[in-house]
Amino acid sequence: MAVVGPAGLVGPMNFGDNAGMKEDSNPQQPGLDERRLSVAPMMDWTDRHCRYFHRLLAPSAWLYTEMVTTGALLHGDQARHLDFDAAEHPVALQLGGSDPAELAECARLGERWGYDEINLNVGCPSARVQRGAFGACLMKESGLVRDCLAAMRQAVDIPVSIKTRTGVDTCDSWEFLHDFIGEVSRAGIQIVILHARKAWLSGLSPKQNREVPALEYDKAQKLKQAFPELSLIVNGGIADVADVGRHLSYADGVMLGRAAYQTPWQLAKAQQIVLPGSEMVDRLTVLQKMVSYCEQQQAQGVAPRHIGRHLLGLMHGQPGARLWRQWMNDCLQRNRPAEQWLEPFKSGRTLAA
Numbered sequence: 001m002a003v004v005g006p007a008g009l010v011g012p013m014n015f016g017d018n019a020g021m022k023e024d025s026n027p028q029q030p031g032l033d034e035r036r037l038s039v040a041p042m043m044d045w046t047d048r049h050c051r052y053f054h055r056l057l058a059p060s061a062w063l064y065t066e067m068v069t070t071g072a073l074l075h076g077d078q079a080r081h082l083d084f085d086a087a088e089h090p091v092a093l094q095l096g097g098s099d100p101a102e103l104a105e106c107a108r109l110g111e112r113w114g115y116d117e118i119n120l121n122v123g124c125p126s127a128r129v130q131r132g133a134f135g136a137c138l139m140k141e142s143g144l145v146r147d148c149l150a151a152m153r154q155a156v157d158i159p160v161s162i163k164t165r166t167g168v169d170t171c172d173s174w175e176f177l178h179d180f181i182g183e184v185s186r187a188g189i190q191i192v193i194l195h196a197r198k199a200w201l202s203g204l205s206p207k208q209n210r211e212v213p214a215l216e217y218d219k220a221q222k223l224k225q226a227f228p229e230l231s232l233i234v235n236g237g238i239a240d241v242a243d244v245g246r247h248l249s250y251a252d253g254v255m256l257g258r259a260a261y262q263t264p265w266q267l268a269k270a271q272q273i274v275l276p277g278s279e280m281v282d283r284l285t286v287l288q289k290m291v292s293y294c295e296q297q298q299a300q301g302v303a304p305r306h307i308g309r310h311l312l313g314l315m316h317g318q319p320g321a322r323l324w325r326q327w328m329n330d331c332l333q334r335n336r337p338a339e340q341w342l343e344p345f346k347s348g349r350t351l352a353a
C-alpha cells in the first residue's frame with residue numbers, strides 16, 4: 001500500500017461503498033450521509049494501523065487521528081505524525097492548540113498531506129493540555145476558539161470542524177453551550193462534534209472525565225434544534241446499534257469511541273445501520289486482511305505488536321474469544337509473525353468465525 005506523503009501522492013478516493021461519494025462542490029458543506037458514522041479520535045489508540053483496521057469494518061465511517069498538538073507538528077517529526085494509508089479515506093486530522101496562526105499552518109500541512117478534514121480539539125481535559133491552554137479549557141474562551149477556527153478555515157479548502165463538550169467546570173448551563181456554539185460557528189464551520197458530557201478540569205482524570213459527568217443527550221438534541229444548519233455529530237456512551245439508531249433520529253451523525261475500539265464488531269454492525277445493504281464483512285476475512293497488511297508494514301520495519309494490539313477485541317462475544325485473545329497476546333509478546341494470528345482458526349482448536 002502506498003504511504004501518503006506531502007507531495008500529494010493520494011489520488012481521489014475510491015473505495016467500497018463510498019466509491020459513489022459526491023464530488024464536494026462546496027467542501028465546507030459535506031453531504032450529511034457521509035458523516036452518519038465516525039470513529040472518535042483516541043490518543044494511543046486510533047493510530048494509522050487502528051484506522052486501517054476500522055476502515056475494513058466500516059467502509060463509510062469518518063476516521064479521526066489521535067490529537068496532534070501544533071507544537072509536535074511544527075517542531076517534531078511530521079511524517080511520523082501525519083503519514084497514513086490511502087485506504088483510510090475519509091480521514092480527519094485532529095489538532096490541539098490555541099494559537100490561530102499555528103493552527104492555520106498545521107491545517108495547511110494536514111491538507112497538503114491529503115487529509116479530508118481538520119478538527120480542533122476543544123474537549124480534552126488532561127492536565128498537560130490545560131498547561132498548554134488548549135483542549136476543554138478553551139470552552140471558556142469562545143472568541144479565541146472562533147478566531148482559531150476562522151484562521152484554519154482561511155488556510156484550507158477542506159472542511160474544518162470542532163469537537164467539544166457540553167460545558168466545562170461550572171460553565172455548564174444550556175445557555176453557556178448555546179452561546180459557545182453560536183460564537184464559534186461565526187467562524188463559518190459547519191460540523192460540530194459534541195461529546196455529550198461536560199469536563200471537570202480539576203479533580204478528575206481524563207478517564208474519569210469520560211465516565212463521571214453525566215451524559216446530556218438532551219443538550220445535543222436541543223443544539224440541533226437551535227442550529228439546524230450545523231451538522232451535529234453526537235458522541236459519548238454510544239455502545240451498540242440500538243444507540244446508533246436512537247441518536248440518528250435527531251443528530252446528523254454518531255461518533256463511536258471506546259465501543260469501536262473495545263468491541264470493533266459494533267462498528268461493522270453500525271455500518272449496516274448507516275448504509276443498509278452494504279456488504280457485511282466477516283471477522284475471519286478482516287483478520288486475514290490485517291495479516292496481509294501487517295506483513296506489508298513489517299517489510300517497512302513495523303513490529304507486528306503495533307498492529308496486532310488493536311485487534312484484540314475483534315472476536316469479542318464469539319465462542320472461544322478469550323482463548324484467541326490469549327493466543328494473540330502471546331503472539332504479540334513473542335513477536336511471532338502475523339500469519340500466526342490465524343493459527344487457532346486453521347487447527348479448529350478454538351473458534352469458528
Ligand SMILES: Cc1cc2nc3c(=O)[nH]c(=O)nc-3n(C[C@H](O)[C@H](O)[C@H](O)COP(=O)(O)O)c2cc1C
Pocket residue numbers: 040041042043044045066067094121123124163195210235236237238255256257258259
Ligand atoms: C484512550 C482514549 C484516548 C482519547 N483521546 C482523545 C483525543 O486525542 N482527542 C479527543 O478529542 N478525544 C479523545 N478521547 C475522547 C474520545 O474521542 C470520546 O470523546 C470519548 O471517549 C467519549 O466517547 P465514547 O463514550 O464513545 O468512548 C479519547 C478517549 C479515549 C478512551
